Amino acid sequence: MPLFVFEQCSAGHVLCRGVSGACAEDTRNLMPVPEHVTWGKKQINFSAIQIAWDKPATPLMREAGIRFERRLTRLIGRTGGPVFTLHIRAGSDPDFLTLKEREAYHLEAGAQGGILTADGPAGILHGLATLLQMVERGPRGASLQEGKIEDGPRFAWRGVLLDVSRHFVTIETLKRQLDAMELVKLNVLHWHLSDGTGFRVESRVFPEINRIGPYYTQDQVREIVAYAAARGIRVVPEIDVPGHAYAILRAYPNLSAEPLPKVEYAGEKANIPAMDPTNPATLKFVKALYSEMETLFPDVYFHAGGDEVMEKQWTENARIQAYMKAHDIPDAAALQGEFTAEVARLLHDQGRIMIGWDEVSTAPVPKDVVIEGWRGSKWTARAIRSGHDVLVSSGYYLDLMRPSAAHYTIDPYDVLAEGLTPSQIQEARPKPSALIDAFSQNPAEQPLTQEGQAHVLGVEEALWTELVSDQMIDERLWPRSAAVAERFWSSPTLIDVSDMHRRLKATQTELEETGLQSEAHVRVMRLALTGGHPDAALNSVLDALVPAQNYVLNRLHDKKGLDVEHSPAGVVDPDSWDVLQFNELAARFANGDTTAAPELKKIAGQWFEASKNVQITINTYPALKDLSSTVQDLSSLSGAVLAKLDGSARPSDTDAALQRQETWAHNTSNMLLSVRRPQAPGGVYVGGVSGFQALLH
Structure with missing residues (x-):
């Protein structure tokens, strides 16, 4: 009896390898995107996943199964309800942990349960990682989308x-x-x-x-x-x-x-x-x-x-x-x-x-x-x-x-x-x-x-x-x-950056919930900048900034004594989710999609209010002194976006603020300019430059 019923996603892409503009129904929250994916019609609800080994598992495979179950529990908790059974058929690969190891795997999930097969331990480990990413959480609890995956790596x-x-x-x-x-x-x-x-x-x-x-x-x-x-x-x-x-x-x-x-x-x-x-x-x-x-x-x-x-x-x-x-x-x-x-x-x-x-x-x-x-x-x-x-x-x-x-x-x-x-x-x-x-x-x-x-x-x-x-x-x-x-x-033709960003955020959430501590450590480091006093406005401002690139921070450290770990440059992210969302919304709005306006207004309003409210904090704590001019520019630019969306006149200093931030972004854009040109104070600048350009030019 088949485990699933075939159904294409709305964009018509079934084989994810070779797809340059993947739809979310194709890739869902999978990262890396598998070689071939076919999704079925049904959503399978479950409260737990039980592993059934088709032959006695090795100690390494048993440990992998235990890790999977522990991670799953951290994601969905423990509740009563149907149990999804995953049958695993693992071959023994004499080349495991070498360049020649067999990493391919086959994974199916259907109403009758799941099957994971591979010629060696590597494929089983990869299949379990993929299955964990397939888990969806909603009002009705945990579920899996029916489907079939054939997967293997591009590089060994x-x-x-x-x-x-x-x-x-x-x-x-x-x-x-x-x-x-x-x-x-x-x-x-x-x-x-x-x-x-x-x-x-x-x-x-x-x-x-x-x-x-x-x-x-x-x-x-x-x-x-x-x-x-x-x-x-x-x-x-x-x-x-x-x-x-x-x-x-x-x-x-x-x-x-x-x-x-x-x-x-x-x-x-x-x-x-x-x-x-x-x-x-x-x-x-x-x-x-x-x-x-x-x-x-x-x-x-x-x-x-x-x-x-x-x-x-x-x-x-x-x-x-x-x-x-x-x-x-x-x-x-x-x-x-x-x-x-x-x-x-x-x-x-x-x-x-x-x-x-x-x-x-x-x-x-x-x-x-x-x-x-x-x-x-x-x-x-x-x-x-x-x-x-x-x-x-x-x-x-x-x-x-x-x-x-x-x-x-x-x-x-x-x-x-x-x-x-x-x-x-x-x-x-x-x-x-x-x-x-x-x-x-x-x-x-x-x-x-x-x-x-x-x-x-x-x-x-x-x-x-x-x-x-x-x-x-x-x-x-x-x-x-x-x-x-x-x-x-994954495939070299998988180049949809927007979809990558969507899945990257979901992947980061999974990694944090299963043990990674990047967000917790950033919170601690940000608190240290203000002597242990939480500051919501400062967090909003820092989420609007990005670090200078191409060893600018190293040079500021060596030449000007910048203590990166104890400065804003140590706690701003090259992939700020707020910045990524703002830039994408701005591009949509600039191309005529007015439905982006409410979210744009929300983000710009948050930045505008935060940049006003954070000035006292900046003046109080020495570690934040380099933020002053950048935050003023953020205030001007976000205020200009609000004015544009409301149809009112934008602040007079908008052009100067945008030009400054464009300069900082350009001067850090390659290895030569990062050495030969002036850099943003403290090695941070406004991250939404491309979004502000789209909206204000």
Whole structure:
């Protein structure tokens, strides 16, 4: 007997893969959108979901079932009523937790119950995550829409790089991220464990390495690896050499290319010291350290870093220069290439595959080194042309503070997607430099062929934590990671940003209700700005603002001492729901849809009143002083919208306010302007610029 009866959604889309403008009936609240979805006619009410295993479940699968039931209870509570039975048929996959694992699954839900089948544990985990997102809540309780799903990922490697060196991240916070990653089908934690600011994993072979700051014990590392594995997530460590090595070199200065400073480095300066690749003791040290670390991480891939080596560390050292001359090594890139080859060989001998940042590919290195492109999309194409497999992280750096849509609209295969364009370079007029060349687009780059695409192992987002404390991790990763996860999993033709935003909000709600703490942490941080005194007007104003992008906050921190964690810049969201709604309503109204007027008036009125009422608070608390001029502009702009909707004259300062906010938005729009142009006070500006432009121009 069939479990469901077929019925198309109103827009006629049944197969969600290949749909560029999906209707809500297609995608509902699913994120990532599955490969193929067919919805039936009936809504199935239930009070609980009972799992029935078709054969004895493994401990990992039993735990997954228990997690699912616990999460479901947090979403719908416990009530009496019909029980929905889900039959699970799980195959055993010998390649589970490898790149070759079988992740596809088949899920059906109908009046007679549900069926979830997969060839391995990964598919079952993904199917349970999808089923949880299918749960709808209404006046009559919980329900499921009848339907059938056939699903599998576009990319096998869907990673999250989390930097725990610059700011240490607690075990509890790490586990929350792994829980959320499981629910949106992200399956690799790229754990950046070492940098100039600290070496964050216990070494028993080199105990002095842990002198700077906190670190994870080896038992804690094993705990996280096991916790991730239970959720279908691989853990790939990164131990960065030969640059970003100050924490190592403080403990073992004999490995340093240049004498270390007498005072401790902080901030960007911690990235300066580099290892001496010509010293035999350096490679011996790396081999012993990596051998120890590999006992903690079962994954075959091992990230050795290799980025941002300061050339002067080598080119201004007479002994290293003499070595290069004697061995006919022409430049620092070639010297690093030889060191990379040695590191790759020692990892190969230990049964591992080396990953390195794209800098290691500027000189020939062994073909089995996986190149991770981060400085621009062209590095993906260059590495593939050189015969390397690649990971793509360019375009997915969350610490740039770009909104979800900016990442969502970048395709990993697009070799022109990320990089400074000729027009951006022309506008900023920087002096020619190797840095500009590295981060610039190559307009002549040809699209990847199918053969080239086969070299893309997967994709990673990255969160570097120079300005991100443990308390800020949840908010800085989510909900944007869910949008990125969809880009990594779903069809490249799924590009409806408006529908993505709708589902992103629903996904964030689910993640918060099942354990994520981003909203709770933001509330605490906002309260701290006002000495613990709640301020509704301040919250409304902060919800109307967005942070400056492209490392503006880093520069304000380094140059002007901005304490991001304890400032408005630390508690405003690139994806403010109020701003997104306002911009969408404004676009509709500007295109003649007058039904948008009531909601527009409500939002503009809220901002107008809040901007008036918050002035006393701003003048009272020093942490808010940078908000003053921005809030005045918000008052002018929201007042102008109210005047337009009421048919009255707008304030005289409207044009000046809009021009100021347009300038702040433009000056933070790319990496060059963010360096060379003035920026918004405190690194925040009015988020609804596009909406105000649509309504007021």
